[in-house]
Amino acid sequence: MKDKGGHSSSAADSHHHCKHLDAEVEIPKNTMVASHACGVCGTEAALVCGGCSSVFYCGKEHQKQHWGSHRKECLPYKVVASPEAGKYLIASRRLREGQVLFQEFPLMMGPVSVSPLVCLGCHCAIEGTDFPRCPECHWPLCSSACASSSVHRIECSVLAADTRRIGPPTSQGPPTLRYDSILLLRCLSLRSNRPSDWETMLDMVSHAGHYQKAQDTVHTVTVRYVKEVLKLDLDSDTIHQVRGAIAANSIEIRNVDGTKIRAVYPRVRLLNHACTPNVHLTSTKEGAMEVRTAVSIDKGEPLYICYTGTTLPLWDRQRILNDMYFFRCECNRCTDPTELGTHYSSPKCPECSSRYLKPQSWVNQTTWECDNCRTERSDTEIQEHVREWEERFSMDDVFSQKSVKQIKKMIDCIESEFHARHHVWLTAAQAALRELKAIDTEHSLHLRAELWAKLLSLLSVLEPGLSRRRGIVLLETGIALLDEAKSEHESGNAFVPQLTERLQVAATHLKEAAHILGLEPPGSQSAPLASKAQEKVVTTENFLTRLQEGGVRAE
Ligand SMILES: [Zn+2]
Ligand SMILES: [Zn+2]
Ligand SMILES: [Zn+2]
Ligand SMILES: [Zn+2]
Ligand SMILES: [Zn+2]
Ligand SMILES: [Zn+2]
Known part of the structure; x- marks a missing residue:
């Protein structure tokens, strides 16, 4: 995604302005102020909004006047650039945990680079051997209706130029790299259909040079197919660049049926990498990506997601970042020989x-x-x-x-x-x-509670704060403690003070789980887990009440 990740920014500001209006920044004398006009009166600007650095003012008065309408647009993050790291996002003010920073729809979506049979119309997996094909381009579909879907219309006529049918997958089998060309064709189509998105595409970091130098098989095969078989009317350099930009910037997501696909997002792609992320990504049911803070973030601190997954060992993370993103991670976790004490x-x-x-x-x-x-x-x-x-x-x-x-x-x-x-x-x-x-003996319940608690303590370091995964582990830990307490109570093997203590811990975990999972966008897959956590909180608290009243049975 980015050429370099894990740097903590030197721009970090230890002064946290409580009120936004205090955060104006004077434009340094040596910058081209002439290119910035006051957002209110249009005269030469002397101040820039300290919250977003994107609106300029002639003076404090006009900034104050504008704030009423600007406060809604003043972004909590901003794009900065450095020679080593390229463009990336930093917090433009102090951010509290759980704050939604933005939601955005992908520029383009398509099959993953190496994919099993997937429909080019709806991105659902294609089952069985008796599947229809598009009458024009001969690519496999889930149903003939998908041939006319707007998504597939983008590339169909281009694919149809392959009259010898070299490209279309022939049958069910292992995942094939033939799908690599689809998202490429869709992104290349932006050039004539959506010029401003095409500009965004060309602005993206591309690893084309690395792939060409290493003679990467998938890269080479795809570019040659597009250029020589489909005879796309574009110079090779552009095709290389866009293929490289997709490889560096696309994010794997799940289609409605659970099939792995990938998408390119104009702003999400600017999130830097750290092995311990501080922001969390989640898909909405409408297909947008929501970016949310997982922990509180200081003003000026870069926003990080984890490109590799947080649970890989040091060398595997470094290898993926080196081979796929071409940088060496220098995040807090990688540079600490204890990996944050773990x-x-x-x-x-x-x-x-x-x-x-x-x-x-x-x-x-x-x-x-x-x-x-x-x-x-x-x-x-x-x-x-x-x-x-x-x-x-x-x-x-x-x-x-x-x-x-x-x-x-x-x-x-x-x-x-x-x-x-x-x-x-x-x-x-x-x-x-x-x-x-699947084992419901007292021993099993005890071991379950023990393992979940240890897992929670580890995950709280590797993926701290309000991540969905941590929410799920909190839920499981709470349930395990609750089940263990119930079983011990029923068998008469535990003292009330011990049970009470355990149930209080369970209640704390379950409440936090309900809070975290409640942040998931409505209608998303993990949203029902929030109500499950909430139910378990009630069960735990009722149990506690009965214990304190000297009741004998746990419901
Ligand atoms: Zn003004
Ligand atoms: Zn602003
Ligand atoms: Zn389909
Ligand atoms: Zn077609
Ligand atoms: Zn790292
Ligand atoms: Zn030793």
Whole structure:
């Protein structure tokens, strides 16, 4: 997406203006003030709105006068640029957590680069082998009606030039790179159909140069197909550039039927990367992307999403960012050898067992060292060791047919080999929780509550604040504590003070879950979870009341 991420901005301002009107900034003498006219009277401007830097004023009086109407438009973020990082967004004032920054519809949508059969009309997955094809271009569709959909009309006549039918996928099979050309054709169509969106497209960071130099297969095949088979009337450089811009800026989203597709957003693309994001993306049911703060953000601080997913180990995040986005992450998490105190990618010292090995740098091919006994291991050794364990526990059936006791033993084993905030632990805990869900014994309930609580504590570091995923984990943790308390109460195995304490923790988690999930846009997939959390809050509080009144049964 961006050439460089994870920089904290030097523009960060420690003064937090409480009132917006105090935030005017004088235009430095050496800038071309002549190009800026007062937004009210049109005379030469001397001030710029400190909130958004996009409106200019001759003086305080006109700024004050304009504020009544400008306050609605004054954006909470602004676009800045630096030579290394290109264009990116920063907070234009102090932002509170959970604030919606903007919603926007994609410039264009299309199939993912390498995709199984998907309809070019509605982006739904195509099932079975007996599917219709577009009569003009011969590409597979879910129904013949989709041939005339406005989305497919964009590229149909261009695709029809492939009279030898080299491009259209022939049958069901593994995901194919033939779909890579579709979003490209749609974006190229902007040139004649939507000139201002075409300008945006050309303004995007493109990694075309990297792909050409590396002779990337998908890139090369697609550009040649568009140029030589479809004979699109555009110079190769432009096709390369736009293909590279799509690769760098598109975001994977889900179609209504759950199929993976991708979309290019004009402003979301400007969000920088950090391995611990401070903003959260979520799709509305109308298909817009909503950008919301996950934590409070200081004025001048860049807005970050995580391009790689927050739960990959250090080297996997660095590899993806290097191979796909062509930069090295220098975020707070990557540059801290403890990964914010989690030691998320580190194994225990194999010699003294008293510390976790620390990477000596976050750059690949580093060495890992023990603070205590100075034992060293190479990056390759560490990665192989972790991968070996990860592979064992990422298999779907690793815990199936196992008793709760056996599952507990396997988790304990990981905790002694690594620890409960490690990538391997997370992989195993998620698999174990899927299995434990079907076992309703007291032991299972106890282990469930324990694993969810540990998972919550880890996720609160990796993905802090009001992210949907953290909301879901809070909900699950609360439910697990509630179920455990109910079961212990029924069996008479617990003292009331202990139960009360546990239920109070459950209530706190469930309330926070209800708050976070309640921020999801109405009609979105996780919106029903907010009411579930709310129901569980009521159940927990009723249970607490009955306990305090000395009632005997938990509903
Ligand atoms: Zn004026
Ligand atoms: Zn403003
Ligand atoms: Zn369709
Ligand atoms: Zn067609
Ligand atoms: Zn990072
Ligand atoms: Zn050691």
